[in-house]
């Protein structure tokens with residue numbers, strides 16, 4: 081079943097490539113310390129085309145007229161090693177489970193590559209990630225060129241396959257959307273729990289643990305990126321991940337986190353008061369960010385440029401900065417001079433998918449790209465007032481970001497993270513909810529009835 085999904089993607093990739101060979105490499109393993117490795121996660125491109133999650137693999141796609149083949153090089157079965165590491169797919173699994181036409185041991189790749197490339201015009205390959213792999217490929221090409229007098233040639237054209245693949249990955253297929261919906265559902269539940277679990281005086285690390293605990297127990301194998309749990313002035317650091325301060329009673333807490341599910345990650349930010357009640361001046365800042373976020377979401381539809389969505393939010397934020405007395409002059413002038421930049425220094429959002437900052441172009445030449453149905457974009461305006469004399473005194477230490485995940489549909493958009501409170505009154509009501517998260521801990525992995 082699942083293998084059909086990946087064979088469909090391979091077919092669509094090969095439809096777009098010219099006659100030739102395309103080679104993809106799995107993600108490398110990474111040493112952590114001693115003989116311990118970091119948890120393994122497959123390369124997003126490799127997974128997209130193969131569904132194969134083991135390290136030490138290479139996929140070869142070949143197109144020659146109407147003939148198309150898929151070859152996998154994998155780690156062979158090794159009963160002695162598998163006592164330690166668990167069962168591997170091996171060559172049989174590569175064929176039976178992953179739909180390869182042929183499968184070989186990874187160790188045979190260098191030896192077989194010249195044969196694979198013989199008299200093929202084009203090679204689609206990504207260089208620059210692994211010098212051993214790069215060397216193997218370039219040696220094979222040079223070896224074939226050395227045989228020119230025998231009528232043998234190797235690929236003349238080297239093409240980066242990401243040009244095709246990243247365009248494919250930008251517009252999600254139904255299975256990707258389904259996985260993303262589940263990732264969003266898990267992430268929403270975790271944020272809901274965190275809002276009810278927060279207590280003044282608690283460590284940011286503990287609140288971050290609540291979020292990740294909810295991710296894991298709801299079936300997410302891993303986080304999509306490091307959890308940001310930033311209270312008070314820490315929220316003015318965009319990618320604050322040390323999560324090692326205590327949450328003050330009058331602080332706002334900014335959580336930016338995402339669960340991964342079937343290799344797709346959600347990415348949500350919410351900002352809420354540790355006390356459960358918003359207070360000034362944080363509330364006013366919050367309301368402006370929320371208005372900007374809603375305006376930007378409303379602007380998301382096919383044909384609109386990324387830049388237009390960004391500027392929709394930017395306009396509202398600049399009106400807010402003016403209204404709060406942070407900046408003076410007309411909104412047009414504020415934007416022209418970039419006077420808002422100390423307080424809003426990032427863009428409206430990014431493509432979302434298998435990578436949190438997902439692949440796909442933002443520009444077509446020098447022009448901002450137009451949104452296409454199937455693309456998923458985060459909409460995450462923020463206002464940040466670092467503790468410095470650049471910020472007005474009464475706003476120092478306030479950081480607010482509100483982020484939802486928005487699918488571009490044929491007619492407009494669908495917010496995949498819909499339903500997680502973000503209106504101030506909704507947040508307060510949710511946080512005052514009757515059941516304490518701490519008392520209500522029950523397993524979710526046991527199905528009853």
Ligand SMILES: [Mn+2]
Pocket residue numbers: 347430458460483
């Ligand atoms: Mn984001």
